[in-house]
Amino acid sequence: MTRSRFEKIAFTGLGALLASAIVLGVTHVAVAQAPADATYKGMNLCVLCHKVKHPVIAEAFPKTAHPKALRTPDEEGAIVAKFDEDSPVSKADIAYILGVGKRKQAYIGKDGKTLPGQWDVKNSKWIRQEVVDGMTQCVPCHVTGMDMKTKAWNEKGITCESCHGAGSAHATTGDKTKINNPKTLTPERSAMLCGQCHARGTTLDGTMPRSMTYKFGDDLSKHIKLAEVKGPAANQQYNEWLGSKHATSGVTCTGCHDIHGPGSANPGQLKKAEKELCSGCHAADLATPEHPKLTDAMKCGLCHMPQGTHTFKMPGQ
Ligand code: HEC
Ligand code: HEC
Ligand code: HEC
Ligand code: HEC
Ligand code: HEC
Ligand code: HEC
Ligand code: HEC
Incomplete structure (x- = not known):
């Protein structure tokens, strides 16, 4: 079996990191905290390293609801609603999808406002959705690394850095004191x-x-x-x-x-x-x-x- 290129990088990187972690371990005992100036790196990079040390986390998390809390229509199967001529929402108007669709699913149009219908999964019908500014009233809880000034975000959905903090300082060094661990x-x-x-x-x-x-x-x-x-x-x-x-x-x-x-x-x-x-x-x-x-x-x-x-x-x- 041949390892993928990415896995090879991860393994070599980890070897060096673990060596430096041993050195750090004896000299530096600190409460894990992501530095304030760290930037967001995205889930793929976290998974790349952690599939070695935490294979269960790396394998299981991407399948949960959190990373699918906001998606775009190009993602296959993302839209769970059914449409006909009476639907309050037209499929072509959807820019963003809110919710993986376990109970409900809502939509944001190209103007950043919520579209007027929410899909009720259990009853397979449309219900009313108030039209509000989705970019300030909805998106901040459904994405990772939201910047309110530019109304842009780093990653769709709730991914690793929503809970563990921006990971650049940790992801480039593997230093576990530079990432937030909720266990602390x-x-x-x-x-x-x-x-x-x-x-x-x-x-x-x-x-x-x-x-x-x-x-x-x-x-x-x-x-x-x-x-x-x-x-x-x-x-x-x-x-x-x-x-x-x-x-x-x-x-x-x-x-x-x-x-x-x-x-x-x-x-x-x-x-x-x-x-x-x-x-x-x-x-x-x-x-x-x-x-x-x-x-x-x-x-x-x-x-x-x-x-x-x-x-x-x-x-x-
Ligand atoms: C270059 C490889 C690498 C990358 C990329 C990486 N990590 Fe780590 N991470 C490590 C290593 C090594 C440890 C220490 C593991 C150990 O000894 O328990 C660690 C530990 C952690 C810990 C536990 C900290 C503690 O207090 O024990 C968390 C949480 C964590 N990483 C989250 C992340 C997140 C989130 C990302 C993505 C932003 C990420 N990691 C990216 C290598 C990496
Ligand atoms: C940055 C915002 C954010 C944070 C932080 C967050 N969540 Fe969530 N969570 C969401 C959103 C949004 C959803 C809905 C995902 C979907 O269904 O599309 C969700 C879904 C869930 C679900 C899935 C429910 C289901 O439908 O089965 C559970 C369980 C959950 N969160 C627990 C937690 C716990 C526990 C924590 C803290 C460790 C946490 N969440 C932190 C935003 C967040
Ligand atoms: C059919 C309804 C029902 C279900 C299902 C049920 N409970 Fe209860 N539970 C009750 C009632 C009624 C009481 C109050 C009984 C009493 O007076 O102690 C109670 C009391 C309790 C108490 C408080 C006991 C105390 O004295 O303070 C706990 C804790 C509890 N249940 C846990 C559970 C757990 C765990 C389960 C699942 C394994 C469960 N219950 C399933 C009806 C239910
Ligand atoms: C004592 C256990 C317990 C605790 C503590 C707990 N939950 Fe839950 N939670 C449950 C159970 C049981 C369900 C129902 C699971 C199912 O869907 O079958 C649930 C469901 C959920 C759901 C799915 C939506 C819903 O309302 O059914 C979310 C989201 C959630 N919990 C988040 C949280 C958050 C956030 C906290 C902390 C503030 C929390 N839970 C604390 C047991 C717990
Ligand atoms: C304060 C944070 C927050 C804001 C703001 C927010 N959401 Fe959510 N949303 C959540 C969380 C957490 C969940 C998962 C827990 C639950 O469903 O009870 C969720 C779940 C959902 C779901 C259901 C997902 C599913 O799989 O069933 C939909 C649809 C949704 N949100 C749409 C919206 C819309 C539309 C707005 C704006 C009007 C909005 N949300 C604003 C945090 C938020
Ligand atoms: C919704 C919040 C949330 C998200 C998203 C999240 N984690 Fe965690 N993570 C936690 C919590 C809470 C803990 C503490 C352990 C616990 O209580 O279950 C934790 C613990 C960890 C640990 C330490 C495990 C240990 O045994 O000490 C690692 C490593 C980790 N997470 C990596 C990741 C990676 C990688 C991702 C993305 C693929 C991720 N986490 C996404 C909340 C989150
Ligand atoms: C980690 C242990 C733990 C788990 C898991 C847990 N509980 Fe509890 N629960 C407690 C403790 C501790 C209390 C407070 C005990 C007390 O006041 O008598 C409590 C209190 C309660 C009470 C209130 C009893 C009262 O007198 O008002 C209910 C009801 C209850 N639990 C139900 C549940 C249900 C249902 C679940 C599963 C979804 C659950 N618990 C899971 C530890 C737990």
């Missing part, structure tokens, strides 16, 4: 990393739905005023979770979700299948005579996460 965050700050996008709210000046000043490790509440949870709605997992006993017990988003494998292939990217995951921590609660007996088909979320809500309330609460 407290549970509270780790959830904030996800909450920068998985929350409803506005910037403190009220102009944007996502803060562009928030940086890895920051206190999100200094950048975003969170909206109150008024009932089940999309994209407010962080708002909901904050009010749950999981938040006060340090069970964060990554306590249940696996960002990049091997569990990321499970429904909802859960670390384990739902029942196994929840029972792992709640065996004693389930064994009480008060707890309803469960059939195989009953998932925990049926009663404790109605409509996917992350407040983890008790039934009836």
Whole structure:
């Protein structure tokens, strides 16, 4: 079997990097932090090196929903909606596609505004989409490395550097102190990393739905005023979770979700299948005579996460 050219580069590069990492290791112990002047390099480069050291991450992450959060019509199969003469959206007008299309899919036209229809996947029908400036109101949470001055971004979708920070300083050296590792965050700050996008709210000046000043490790509440949870709605997992006993017990988003494998292939990217995951921590609660007996088909979320809500309330609460 012959290795591809790219793999050869990765292997030789890694050899040299690992040698320098040993030297760095004895002289320099620091908290991983991407330097402020680092630039975005893109997922392909991260995958190129990491398929050697973290084959599961490199293999699994590109298949998840995150990198497909924004696509263009030239990508095969990206548009999941069906069109006819009554559709509120014409296929030819689509410039960008928002959402991989698990539940919904929305579209942005060539003028940067959202097109007036959203595709409801489950019910296979069009629903209303408010026409807003997609470049400021939608795209910032669906791409990596957004520059609000030029309204340009480095990479479509949520890729490695959305969570790990701009990677130029790390990717040219392999120095692990020059990249952000969420494992170094407290549970509270780790959830904030996800909450920068998985929350409803506005910037403190009220102009944007996502803060562009928030940086890895920051206190999100200094950048975003969170909206109150008024009932089940999309994209407010962080708002909901904050009010749950999981938040006060340090069970964060990554306590249940696996960002990049091997569990990321499970429904909802859960670390384990739902029942196994929840029972792992709640065996004693389930064994009480008060707890309803469960059939195989009953998932925990049926009663404790109605409509996917992350407040983890008790039934009836
Ligand atoms: C030239 C090869 C190379 C490239 C390109 C590269 N990495 Fe790394 N990365 C490494 C090496 C080597 C390590 C250290 C692995 C170890 O010893 O655990 C590492 C470690 C990491 C870590 C763990 C840091 C820690 O605290 O342990 C993260 C996160 C990471 N890389 C993310 C990325 C991202 C994101 C990109 C793309 C911007 C990227 N890497 C590109 C080689 C590379
Ligand atoms: C930069 C914005 C951003 C950040 C940061 C972010 N996400 Fe996401 N996430 C999204 C978007 C946008 C989607 C929708 C992808 C789609 O379906 O097209 C998504 C989808 C998901 C999904 C898939 C849900 C499904 O449909 O199955 C999970 C799970 C998830 N995110 C968890 C997390 C966790 C946990 C973190 C923190 C470690 C995180 N996300 C950080 C923007 C973000
Ligand atoms: C949505 C946020 C998010 C994205 C996107 C993301 N990661 Fe991560 N990554 C995390 C989190 C959170 C952790 C900490 C481990 C955990 O809690 O699961 C992590 C940990 C890591 C580690 C350290 C693993 C270890 O064992 O210490 C590496 C390496 C890494 N990621 C590489 C990547 C690469 C390469 C990509 C893109 C192909 C990527 N990540 C995309 C959130 C993300
Ligand atoms: C604050 C960040 C943020 C903003 C702003 C944002 N989104 Fe999202 N979007 C997300 C996250 C996170 C998800 C995944 C979680 C969910 O669906 O509950 C998502 C999911 C979606 C999905 C569903 C994807 C799927 O696979 O089912 C669609 C469609 C969507 N967004 C369209 C839009 C549109 C249209 C706008 C602008 C009007 C917008 N988004 C603005 C963060 C954001
Ligand atoms: C105690 C476990 C647990 C915690 C903590 C948790 N989730 Fe979830 N999450 C789930 C389960 C279970 C589902 C449903 C999975 C499915 O689709 O089958 C889910 C679904 C999701 C989805 C898919 C859309 C939806 O609403 O159904 C997103 C996005 C998500 N979670 C993001 C997050 C984020 C962000 C956090 C942290 C603020 C978080 N989750 C914390 C268990 C958890
Ligand atoms: C990593 C361990 C862990 C996982 C995984 C986990 N939980 Fe929890 N859960 C906790 C802890 C700790 C508490 C708080 C304990 C307490 O207050 O009694 C809690 C609290 C709860 C509560 C609130 C109980 C109350 O008295 O209000 C519910 C409901 C719940 N969990 C359901 C779930 C469900 C459903 C899942 C799977 C989607 C899940 N948990 C996954 C650790 C976990
Ligand atoms: C058919 C609905 C239903 C399903 C499905 C369900 N529960 Fe419950 N759960 C309840 C009810 C009702 C209670 C309150 C019982 C009581 O008084 O202790 C409860 C209580 C709990 C509590 C709180 C116990 C306490 O004393 O604080 C936890 C934790 C919990 N369930 C976890 C789970 C987990 C994990 C699963 C999945 C394996 C699950 N539940 C599935 C209905 C359900």
